[in-house]
Amino acid sequence: MHVDAPIAEIPRGAAREYITREGFAAVYLAVIDDRCVVGASQDLQQSQSALQKRSPSLRVVRAWWVKDRATADGIARAVKKAFDRDDQDRLAADATHVQAAIEAAARAQRVALTAHASVMKKVKAVTALEKRAVSAATLTGDMKPFNQAYAAYRVRHGKGAMSYNVARARLARVLKLQGEGGGCDVTGAIAEVFGDGASGEAPN
Incomplete structure (x- = not known):
């Protein structure tokens, strides 16, 4: 019996944050x-862990990326309807037939599927540029006002605030885009990340 190997790389760290x-x-x-299991996910690392809690032998072997969760859910639902399922929601079909069904569902819904390997290559390239942008800001001391602005933002938003890692990733994205345009305005980037009133001063 042919055994499918798990996908080579699951998004973690900066790549995971970028996709989110x-x-x-x-x-x-x-x-x-x-048997096969089909699902939709914005966090393959979390989905893989959940699958292996159901059964340690379950492994993600293929993945295709689409623009948003609703689109992925629509394809997964259509595929599940095409096969008999057992009481654990496993499809009575091999990976080759299920992949064909995923591709057919995407065509029927006029959705472009992007192969996992292609997405990972692009994501790693983008996050590397973002990391360099943040590193440059750190070397020039420009991360101090960012850290102050984040502290003030946390006070304003409390439990609803984004995490520091997400905020830093957004800053990296803005700085990267500025760099592509030939500029570097850290103060403006900070304001864009946190919105109006994003200063390093604590609110009154």
């Missing part, structure tokens, strides 16, 4: 023995 920030979602295909 952009709102992309994956349609994934996991296998166990001669």
